[in-house]
Structure formats: C-alpha cells, structure tokens
Amino acid sequence: AQTVTQSQPEMSVQEAETVTLSCTYDTSESDYYLFWYKQPPSRQMILVIRQEAYKQQNATENRFSVNFQKAAKSFSLKISDSQLGDAAMYFCAYRSNYNNNDMRFGAGTRLTVKP
Amino acid sequence: EAGVAQSPRYKIIEKRQSVAFWCNPISGHATLYWYQQILGQGPKLLIQFQNNGVVDDSQLPKDRFSAERLKGVDSTLKIQPAKLEDSAVYLCASSLNPQGREKLFFGSGTQLSVL
Numbered sequence: 001a002q003t004v005t006q007s008q009p010e011m012s013v014q015e016a017e018t019v020t021l022s023c024t025y026d027t028s029e030s031d032y033y034l035f036w037y038k039q040p041p042s043r044q045m046i047l048v049i050r051q052e053a054y055k056q057q058n059a060t061e062n063r064f065s066v067n068f069q070k071a072a073k074s075f076s077l078k079i080s081d082s083q084l085g086d087a088a089m090y091f092c093a094y095r096s097n098y099n100n101n102d103m104r105f106g107a108g109t110r111l112t113v114k115p
Numbered sequence: 116e117a118g119v120a121q122s123p124r125y126k127i128i129e130k131r132q133s134v135a136f137w138c139n140p141i142s143g144h145a146t147l148y149w150y151q152q153i154l155g156q157g158p159k160l161l162i163q164f165q166n167n168g169v170v171d172d173s174q175l176p177k178d179r180f181s182a183e184r185l186k187g188v189d190s191t192l193k194i195q196p197a198k199l200e201d202s203a204v205y206l207c208a209s210s211l212n213p214q215g216r217e218k219l220f221f222g223s224g225t226q227l228s229v230l
Contacts, residue, residue, distance in 0.1 A: 042223055043223050044118075044223045045158070045221035047218050050216070050218065052216065091158075097216070098215075101215050103148075105157030107155070107156055108156075
C-alpha cells in the first residue's frame with residue numbers, strides 16, 4: 001500500500017523568508033499524482049500545487065514550488081517570500097491513476113510564520 | 116462557483132448516540148468523498164461515491180457507519196452507535212470525476228466530539 005511520510009510535525013519561518021516542507025512516499029506504481037494541500041484553522045483543505053509523476057519539470061504556482069525527485073520518492077514544497085497568511089497545516093498527498101485511487105495523506109506539517 | 120457545503124459545523128454527542136452529517140457537493144461533480152481526520156493526523160478516506168454508486172468503502176467501519184448519496188447529489192454520513200474514538204473532523208470533498216489528476220474540493224468539515 002502507498003504511504004506518505006511528513007517528517008516535520010512543525011516548522012517556522014520568518015515573514016518574507018523561504019521555507020521548505022519535506023515529504024516522502026512509498027509506491028511501486030509509475031503513474032500517479034502528488035499534491036500539497038493547505039488547511040487553515042477554518043478546516044477547509046485548499047489545493048496548493050499538483051505534480052504529475054510523468055513530468056520531470058517541477059510544478060510552480062506563484063510563490064510555491066516543488067522539488068520532485070521521482071527516484072528518491074521525495075516531494076518537497078518550497079514557499080518563497082512567506083506571508084502571515086501562509087500559516088496553516090500543510091498536507092502532502094499521493095494519488096494513484098489506477099483503480100482504487102483514493103488520495104493518501106501524510107500526517108501534516110504545521111507552519112508558523114513569524115512577523 | 117459555490118463550494119462544498121457541509122453541516123453541522125460542530126456536533127457534541129454522548130457515546131452510543133447516533134449522529135448524521137450532510138454534504139452538498141459542487142454542482143456537476145460526479146465523485147464525492149467522505150474523509151475522517153483524527154486530531155494530529157491526515158485525512159483518511161471512509162467512502163467514495165461515483166454518482167450514486169459506491170466505488171470504495173473498504174475503510175468504512177460498516178458495523179456503525181453508513182453513507183448514502185441519493186440521486187447522485189447530496190450525501191449523508193451516519194454513525195450509530197458512536198464510540199469515543201469516532202471523535203474527529205469529518206470532511207466531505209467532491210471532484211468532477213475519479214481520475215487521479217482531478218483536484219478535490221473540500222468542505223469545512225464537521226467536528227464531532229463524542230463524550
């Protein structure tokens with residue numbers, strides 16, 4: 001079964017600085033997708049960024065980018081120019097493109113942004 | 116567009132009581148998911164619907180949990196009887212289809228406390 005591991009329960013960053021959140025996953029499949037979701041105190045999970053496994057180019061969305069290392073099964077999220085509104089729980093998720101493709105989430109990383 | 120609606124937002128019950136949660140997905144989304152998020156963990160899939168049919172309920176504790184999606188739109192998740200370990204946030208999500216690359220849209224969840 002696929003598993004997702006986030007080894008950093010908590011991280012903090014100074015406003016305007018850069019922070020990287022780590023994620024590793026375990027799978028024997030070749031066709032899958034990886035996601036980073038943000039969960040603020042409102043509890044609503046919001047998609048931050050998505051990466052297709054067959055694409056070598058790292059996905060970017062404004063201040064958010066990923067470092068996708070397929071061979072190492074690593075998928076880290078970099079947040080540049082951190083803002084107070086970035087403070088939240090961040091979840092890494094894996095989803096197979098085959099049948100029974102439920103989205104598997106890591107345990108999350110709580111990000112604190114210091115003014 | 117309107118998001119995924121869930122109610123109630125909070126619910127407190129005593130063990131052995133029953134409870135029901137309601138979800139209205141984004142219009143046109145054929146796939147609906149119920150997730151359980153225990154404090155300090157990532158969401159875990161309970162059940163996935165495609166229109167009004169069940170695609171995956173392998174992690175649903177069927178002796179006490181039930182879910183339905185009549186007419187392929189709204190869905191309800193019921194727990195009867197509740198146990199202390201059912202205390203969690205119950206998240207509903209929807210997507211256009213069940214393909215792996217599809218973005219999931221989440222509601223704000225129902226926080227259940229079982230005393």
